[in-house]
Amino acid sequence: MTAPTTPATPASTGTTAIVGAGVMGETLLSGLLRAGRSPADLVVGEKRPERARELTERYGVAVVDNLEAARRAQTVALVVKPQDMGTVLEQIAPELRPGQLVVSLAAGITTAFVEALVPAGVAVVRVMPNTPALVDEGMAAVSGGTHATEENLAEVEALLSATGKVLRIPEAQQDAVTAISGSGPAYLFFVVESMIEAGVHLGLPRATATDLVVQTVVGSATMLRETGTHPTVLREQVTSPAGTTAAALRELEVHKVRAAFLAAMEAARNRSRELGA
């Protein structure tokens, strides 16, 4: 289900803590600020003093230790690596209280894992976001834990819809979603890199190759979204009989690119499962 009509500004739900301000944590933080959340309503949990200074200077938010972040917040978003999630949850658990909401954005980590480490009465929601949220084109998938209410889910959807599209999904689909949209930007950047290198091999200046590829990707993505036409149809429209595209596509099939994508995404799904085991 797509989130209902999205408010430009997430509903005010008290202070939100972001624990773990790396790539994804900063993406969430900057998105909430762009969407109109006040820095006074946000607090960041970060252990490295130089990173804390950098975040305060850049965003005007309070950066505190994790316990203080959990104490101040109504909603605690955990954006640390899956491998650090147990330690961070054990650390903040004494400050968590019934009625608070814990949102995990970590690959593989199940709501059951989080629920086992937080006090009773704390609601848990699992999210798989992606980095295009940085330009308000994110794709996030949301699943509620055992005690998450409709209100909790709506709050998280409002939080994330500030930076892109949000789907509500059964938690059993989260590892596959991680493999597709969570990691997805990396596959597309890999394709872009490969096409630029190919352009350079064919004698184009690197800057020209980059412009050509980036605009082709943006144009193709816009066609997919705005026309709603199936990608097979769009591909066929480019493929003139006995033409250049047909010659290229045959090579992609010979080199098993479709099978490689399937194997890659199965590997990502399996790794997500392992991280949560």
Ligand SMILES: NC(=O)C1=CN([C@@H]2O[C@H](COP(=O)(O)OP(=O)(O)OC[C@H]3O[C@@H](n4cnc5c(N)ncnc54)[C@H](OP(=O)(O)O)[C@@H]3O)[C@@H](O)[C@H]2O)C=CC1
């Ligand atoms: N990057 C992405 O595209 C996506 C990431 N995610 C998820 O987001 C989470 C973070 O990933 P990502 O941002 O890429 O990783 P990063 O390594 O960039 O960020 C993790 C951050 O957590 C901090 N951290 C580690 N331990 C603690 C702690 N005890 N208290 C507070 N902060 C701590 C790290 O600080 P330090 O560097 O000082 O150790 C670092 O800033 C992961 O669980 C990942 O699965 C989900 C979807 C997409």
Ligand SMILES: O=C(O)[C@@H]1CCC=N1
């Ligand atoms: O690579 C990872 O594990 C994280 C999760 C999805 C995208 N990045």
